[in-house]
Amino acid sequence: MEKFIRLYSTCVLLPMEDVDTDQIIPARFLKAVSREGFGDNLFRDWRYLENDSPNPEFILNKKGISGEILVAGRNFGCGSSREHAAWALYDYGFRVIISSFFADIFKNNALNNGLLPVQVSDEILTKIFEIVEKDPETIMQVNLEEQLISIENEEIAESFEINNYKKYCMINGFDDIDFLLNKSNEITAFEESRI
Amino acid sequence: MAAAKTLFDKIWDTHVVHTVEEGPQVLYIDKHFIHEVTSPQAFAGLKKRGIPVYRTEHTIATADHNVPTENQHLPIKDVLSRHQVDTLIRNCKEFGVELYGLGHPYQGIVHVIGPELGITQPGMTIVCGDSHTSTHGAFGNIAFGIGTSEVEQVLATQCVLQRKPKTMKIQVDGELKRGVLSKDIVLYIISQLTTSGGTGHFIEFCGSAIEALSMEARMTICNMSIEMGARGGLIAPDEKTFEYIKGRQFAPVGNEWEKKLAEWQRLKTDTDAKFDAEYYFKAEDIEPMITYGTNPGMGMGITQFIPQVNGTSSSGLEKSLKYMELQGGSQLLGHEIDFVFIGSCTNSRIEDLRLVADMVKGKKKAAHVQAMIVPGSRQVEQQAIAEGIDLILKEAGFELRQSGCSACLGMNEDKIPKGKYCVSTSNRNFEGRQGPGARTMLASPLTAAAAALTGRVTDVRDLLKD
Ligand code: SF4
Numbered sequence: 021m022e023k024f025i026r027l028y029s030t031c032v033l034l035p036m037e038d039v040d041t042d043q044i045i046p047a048r049f050l051k052a053v054s055r056e057g058f059g060d061n062l063f064r065d066w067r068y069l070e071n072d073s074p075n076p077e078f079i080l081n082k083k084g085i086s087g088e089i090l091v092a093g094r095n096f097g098c099g100s101s102r103e104h105a106a107w108a109l110y111d112y113g114f115r116v117i118i119s120s121f122f123a124d125i126f127k128n129n130a131l132n133n134g135l136l137p138v139q140v141s142d143e144i145l146t147k148i149f150e151i152v153e154k155d156p157e158t159i160m161q162v163n164l165e166e167q168l169i170s171i172e173n174e175e176i177a178e179s180f181e182i183n184n185y186k187k188y189c190m191i192n193g194f195d196d197i198d199f200l201l202n203k204s205n206e207i208t209a210f211e212e213s214r215i
Numbered sequence: 216m217a218a219a220k221t222l223f224d225k226i227w228d229t230h231v232v233h234t235v236e237e238g239p240q241v242l243y244i245d246k247h248f249i250h251e252v253t254s255p256q257a258f259a260g261l262k263k264r265g266i267p268v269y270r271t272e273h274t275i276a277t278a279d280h281n282v283p284t285e286n287q288h289l290p291i292k293d294v295l296s297r298h299q300v301d302t303l304i305r306n307c308k309e310f311g312v313e314l315y316g317l318g319h320p321y322q323g324i325v326h327v328i329g330p331e332l333g334i335t336q337p338g339m340t341i342v343c344g345d346s347h348t349s350t351h352g353a354f355g356n357i358a359f360g361i362g363t364s365e366v367e368q369v370l371a372t373q374c375v376l377q378r379k380p381k382t383m384k385i386q387v388d389g390e391l392k393r394g395v396l397s398k399d400i401v402l403y404i405i406s407q408l409t410t411s412g413g414t415g416h417f418i419e420f421c422g423s424a425i426e427a428l429s430m431e432a433r434m435t436i437c438n439m440s441i442e443m444g445a446r447g448g449l450i451a452p453d454e455k456t457f458e459y460i461k462g463r464q465f466a467p468v469g470n471e472w473e474k475k476l477a478e479w480q481r482l483k484t485d486t487d488a489k490f491d492a493e494y495y496f497k498a499e500d501i502e503p504m505i506t507y508g509t510n511p512g513m514g515m516g517i518t519q520f521i522p523q524v525n526g527t528s529s530s531g532l533e534k535s536l537k538y539m540e541l542q543g544g545s546q547l548l549g550h551e552i553d554f555v556f557i558g559s560c561t562n563s564r565i566e567d568l569r570l571v572a573d574m575v576k577g578k579k580k581a582a583h584v585q586a587m588i589v590p591g592s593r594q595v596e597q598q599a600i601a602e603g604i605d606l607i608l609k610e611a612g613f614e615l616r617q618s619g620c621s622a623c624l625g626m627n628e629d630k631i632p633k634g635k636y637c638v639s640t641s642n643r644n645f646e647g648r649q650g651p652g653a654r655t656m657l658a659s660p661l662t663a664a665a666a667a668l669t670g671r672v673t674d675v676r677d678l679l680k681d
Binding site: 036037038040042043046047048050051052053054055065094095098099100101102103104106121123124125128129132133183184185186195196197199200201203204206207210211 | 232233235236237238239241243252253255256259260264266280281293295296298299302344345346360361362363364365367368371372373374376378380410411414415444446510531534624625626643645646647648651
């Protein structure tokens, strides 16, 4: 896993609630056997028209809009457990998702893949939407060490929660399997204690 | 005296191997189900690290998400699907994992075969790279869906790092009215609590209405607990549970059975145990349900009216109704439909098929409707044939297909075309879930069968009258 410490980037706004994993990556694109390449089909049915040409109305297709931070409405990532949703967002180039609420499994999957979910209050979310809408070139800082997101001169400096263990993993690019493999003696002892 | 505990806490606590300070816990997993879609990257991860599957005897694989539901004996036509299924076959062989793949008599939807084979038992921890793993909770165990990185964790160590969820009790008391099934109970609860009402929680369902349900009906409820955002749902095991498991292929036998039974009989929430949240519902308040929107929380009693879009409704409602091409303030009753899908890990078991067969026996489906019935497993299919259900369905104009996930998620050829309405017994009505542009209305198998007969959204109670 890649390390994540701090990021400065513009934001992409997706002011929709309940964005489910079937929208993030529709099931028909889950047939790959590797983790790469899912970014091409991220938000496929919103991003492309029926004739496969880009939908000019969709945010990712708009001129002058780009960034590594996706800001989305409440309850982002609900639906299935498909980790492909996190892979698709990451593969497309996102490193941070900001929302006022995340579905559990999605949040876990994101953290396991170096994609940082940042949960803020509904008020702050609305404020970010307003600021970025006005000026799409607004730069946001996401600082994992200090657990802080901020926009200079715009009075946003919000701390966010992340559990210490996940924070440690992301900052060090360390994953859960490394951790568990280190616990193999304890695991075997547990198994023996149950017989 | 030890503090009173919920059933969930009891099972969880006895599976904790290690607790990370201010972090997650290492949870030991008793059974791990895998399938073709969420496992290839996990096996690739093991190969990259050069490590084996740690406990092959607790790992069970099947092919279900991607498989065709016709001519399963022929090679899969879709190149990508075939590649994914072949990759599973190769990985299982290479790592020594038992595979109930296409053609195997035990093949089927992963959450249908686990219980059916007696692999799913009370008191266990069960995971699978699929959110509807919650289905298994009907047997009084902790079962939840995980992502592929976690599949890799479990393959490598038989453990998964998890934070302990909070607990929620949902009690449903009373007697269900005629024509109301367990699917209606769960659609009703989700319509009340919304799709995020259970987030962060593990639900225990209880109450006289739940106890009265068969094991298969209980599975339908636990299956959809995930649609409230919950990590999973469980129901305390009782005599029905034990009866169901007894004699199945992988059920314990002899002394082992007696020993297990004694353990299972103790699996109950203590009387004064505290839950983090509690909800109470009355079975009498529940009508046959149907969804009108694009998430499972957008459901209503079949005779009700779709909510009006106004200033206070969420932006989601307007967008949903636009996608569904439905009017706020109108009734769904009588709305013409094009497809009926009876299947998925929610409602594809033999009892579901029996209910449908009883309803359509001697009748004909509406001419303009295509009615697809996809059994949850090969065993369900065989049982249906043995009971003559296949013939009843055929005469009524329904197609009985071969087992798999099928139009529940439209990864194979079974898709609902753009703009078409489908009354479906599956669990998700998201935009495009059953195919790009497909419009899904979730309902019980009875309501789906009724819609197939009349070609419209129908109150099944009208057909049950005579
Ligand atoms: S039937 Fe549908 S919900 Fe169930 S496992 Fe298959 S795809 Fe998932």
